Amino acid sequence: MIGRKGMGRASPILLVLLALGFFFASYNLLTVVIHNKASYLGLWGADRLIEPVIQRHENAKNSKYHVALTATDAPYSQWQCRIMYYWYKKVKDMPGSDMGKFTRVLHSGTADNLMEEIPTVVVDPLPGDLDRGYIVLNRPWAFVQWLEKATIEEEYILMAEPDHIFVNPLPNLAHGNSPAGYPFFYIIPAENEKIIRKFYPEEKGPVTDIDPIGNSPVIIKKSLLEEIAPTWVNVSLRMKDDPETDKAFGWVLEMYAYAVASALHGVRHILRKDFMLQPPWDLEVGKTFIIHYTYGCDYNLKGELTYGKIGEWRFDKRSYLNGPPPRNLSLPPPGVPESVIRLVKMVNEATANIPGWNTLTSG
Secondary structure (H helix, E strand, O other), rough: OOOOOOOOOOHHHHHHHHHHHHHHHHHHHHHHHHHHHHOOOOOOOOOOEEEOOOOOOOOOOOOOEEEEEEEEEOHHHHHHHHHHHHHHHHOOOOOOOEEEEEEEOOOOOOOOOOOOOOEEOOOOOOHHHHHHHHHOOOHHHHHHHHHHHHHOOOOOOEEEEOOOEEEOOOOOOOOOOOOEEEEOOOHHHHHHHHHHHHOOOOOOOOOHOOOOOOOOOEEEEEEHHHHHHHHHHHHHHHHHHHHHHHHHHHHHHHHHHHHHHHHHOOOOOOEEOOOOEEOOOOOOOOOOEEEOOOEEEEEOOOOOOOOOOOOOEEEEEHHHHOOOOOOOOOOOOOOOHHHHHHHHHHHHHHHHHHHHHHHOOOO
């Protein structure tokens, strides 16, 4: 479907498409979240979910993982990457962390003004109009290129995203050839079997062999990702090219593509519900490892969540599409969950300490 070498650069994606895409990606899911959040943890059996107890192989020679996130050169992506990298540096050497080095895989095709601030490898976007405005379709192709051109010392890789904040030191949650992933309640292969069978034929096994995950966050052996990534590219493009699949999966299409590609290679993931929390739906940080601030947090002054309606107090990353949020954001009103308070405090700490924050330079 797509070769691994010799790709040209794509035309730049207009910022307005990015803005609209991310807006609809979040708020189309909002109603689903409201109605299903309470029950999604019951979708998988106890044998598939691992409680937050870290298990390691005593004979593991290299438990370090390389932190890799894919990103664009848009201001919206840049400021999130800066915050993410700030907290990586804060927790990297804390007790319990297995973090190795860090790479921002920049799939805009050219260097930007953060090259000196954040370790970065530049790769090409998909050629022509293959992404069709669906910018995250560039993610699997970015990983293919990065794995080919980079020297990666660590045996494992954490696939992360710009809107991730490391809230606790993150150990290597993978066990040997079993990667660790986060179970998303809205990735339900069994309920989409008709569509899934277009890409995962019956002879490969039951649809339940496909994990309810996306590619991020996932900690995986580098050698396994090298096998899966080209398949992930091709499945993503085939899904996008199929109108029924594109309509059904929408902005989670690339997540389904990773799940299917992994299953095609016979790879099953350890499902770690403590891998990540997502304010405002997850109320406490506890011993989770990553805050994922993809959803808007809107509250009235009584501290009540306003469910998709712009609140009297709000923090939503989409409010800052054209530039970074200001330093010293106001804290939420009394009664707002601890997870939201912690998120805003961590954003404020990062922005207060990153040089040249308002200019998006390396200072």
